[in-house]
Amino acid sequence: MAHLSGILLLLFLTAVASKSISYDDPVFGQPEQIHISYGLDPSLMVVTWITMNPVNDSIVEYGENGVLNQRATGNVSIFQDSGTEKRREYVHRVVLRNLKPGHRYSYHxxxxxxxxxxxxxxxxxxxxxxxxxxxxxxxxxxxxxxYSMPRLQEETQLGHFDLILHVGDMAYDMNSDNARFGDEYMNAIESIAGYIPYMTCPGNHENAYNFSQYTAKFSMPSSMNTFGGDANHFYSFNVGSAHIIGFSTEFYYFTEYGFDQIINQYQWLEQDLRKANQPANRARYPWIITMGHKPMYCSNSDDNDCLTTEGYSYVRNGLPFVEAYGLEKLFAQYGVDLEFWAHEHSYERLWPVYNSTVHNGTKGAYIDPDAPVHIVTGSAGCPERHDPFGIPRSWTAYRNNDYGYSRMNIYNASHLYLEQVSDDKGGKVVDSMWLIKSKHGPYSYFE
Ligand SMILES: [Fe+2]
Incomplete structure (x- = not known):
């Protein structure tokens, strides 16, 4: 009998060993790459995550005071990478509704x-x-x-931020190693993006396969109140006293994916800016702030994209020869206050500028300036290292080549504060400014 039970035990162990568990086993459906993003109004928050295996259920349990007494369900879509392995991932998206503005919720x-x-x-x-x-x-x-990740993570966990604006270029590149770089990046930012909305716009490093991983994994809000996909290229939302617009500069550079994208986005931007400038809307959300990846202006020596004295900026001037769909005039016409850019791996604060001419305010450069203020902040850390500066331009107010990130506080309708954190200098603030406006709207040359 003892002999028989020994044989049975051996057979059992052999069976277990032959059923070696692999990562492809459907039993592994635990969420990863968890991040949240704003919807179009304060009652909404979107939770997005990935499973590596087919999981049909997409559920968020959440509630106040640490009690997960509410439950919301969403949907799952497949992200199929176009690399050689044709890897598949499962993107889960759940919209939480009827949230109380400003209230704190726990969730899993x-x-x-x-x-x-x-x-x-x-x-x-x-x-x-x-x-x-x-x-x-x-x-x-x-x-x-x-470089900025540890400090951003710490600041997030300490409650210093309400949201993130990531102005394009992430992972370097999301599609590398059959999309595993994207997985690693999304998991790395989970300690930030799981807690505060991670609002994005695309950069050139997301361009692979028509931006497929970027559009699949983020969930920016569309004006139709759907999330992700094309909305990740251009969208807007209101927070505090600000109307914030994310858009794609990359449509101007990756035209193999279609010129119509430039036109569609331009028309949407014009429509969105017109609506944001309706008197009631501009009074409620006086600040209009844009973020797009490739700058209209910079003084870096290694990039002709934004050296507009010698070169030509597609984003600023529009398509070559026809000079159509340029954004500088559109943004100034509708009184955009502040424009964030990146792409240059450095920080540059510009004097208020329009058509390569500085338009400082009369009581101070940034007190009621007569042009938008541009900030280039693309130094959070990537393998390509820094971009060197060339000669300062007339619009150059301050520049810094440390790794780091920007902080923005929008206090009220008139006062907005910006500062630049240097990771090279242990978190020291190396630049700061107040943008003060007694009125918002089109600049004088458009009135
Ligand atoms: Fe870039």
């Missing part, structure tokens, strides 16, 4: 069958004028040499 995501994520928390959006918006703003952060 996953499914009853395949398991749940760790516990995260967030504060629901506020777009009342009394809300002081605190954002971190940066571009060009890779999965490796992400």
């Amino acid at each position: 995501c996953g499914s009853d069958v395949y398991g749940w994520s760790p516990l995260f928390w967030f504060a629901a959006m506020r777009n009342d004028s009394g809300f002081v918006v605190r954002a971190a703003v940066y571009g060009d952060m890779g999965k490796d040499i992400a």
Whole structure:
């Protein structure tokens, strides 16, 4: 009998060993790459995550005071990478509704069958004028040499920020190693993006396969109140006293994906800016702030894209020869206050500028300036290292080549504060400015 039980035990162990568990086993459906993003109004928050295997359920359990007494379901879509391995990932997207503005919620995501994520928390959006918006703003952060990541993570966990604006270029590149670089990056930012909305625009490093991983994995809001896909290229939302627009400069450079994208985006931008300038809307959300990846102006020596004295900026001037669909005039016509850019791996603060001419305010450069203020902030860390500066331009106010990121506080209708954090100098603030406006709207040459 003892002999028989020994044989049975051996057979059992052999069976277990032959059923070696692999990563492809459907039992592994635990969420990863968890991040949240704003919807179009404060009652909404979108939770997005990835499973590596087919999981049909997309559930978020959430609630106030650490009690997960509410449950929302969403949908799953397939991201098929176009690399040689044709890897598939499963993108889960759940929209939380009826949130109370400013209230803090805990949540986890996953499914009853395949398991749940760790516990995260967030504060629901506020777009009342009394809300002081605190954002971190940066571009060009890779999965490796992400110098700003530890400090951003710490600041997020300490509650210093309400949201992130990532001004394009991430992972370097998301499609590398059959999309695994994208996976690693999205997992790396989870310690930030799981807690505060991670609002993005695309950069040139997301361009592979028509930006497929970027459009699949993020969930920016469309004006139709759907999330992700094309909306990740251009969208807008209101927070505090600001109307914030994310858009793609890359449509102007990757025209193999279609010229119509430039036209569609331009028309949408014009429509969005017109609506934002309707008196009631501009009074409620006086600040109009844009973010796009490739700058209209810079003084770096190695990039002709934004050296507009010698070169030609597609984004600023429009398509070559026809000079159509340029954005500088459009943005100034509708009184855009502040424009964030990246792509240059450095920080540059510009004097208020329009048509290569500085238009400082009469009581101070940034007090009621007569042109938009441009900030180039693309130094959060990537394997390509820094971009050197050339000769300063007339619009150059301050520049710095340390790794780092920007902080923006929007205090009220008239006062907005910006500062630049240097990671090379242990988190020291190396630049700061107040933008003060007694009125918002088109600049004098358009009135
Ligand atoms: Fe770039």
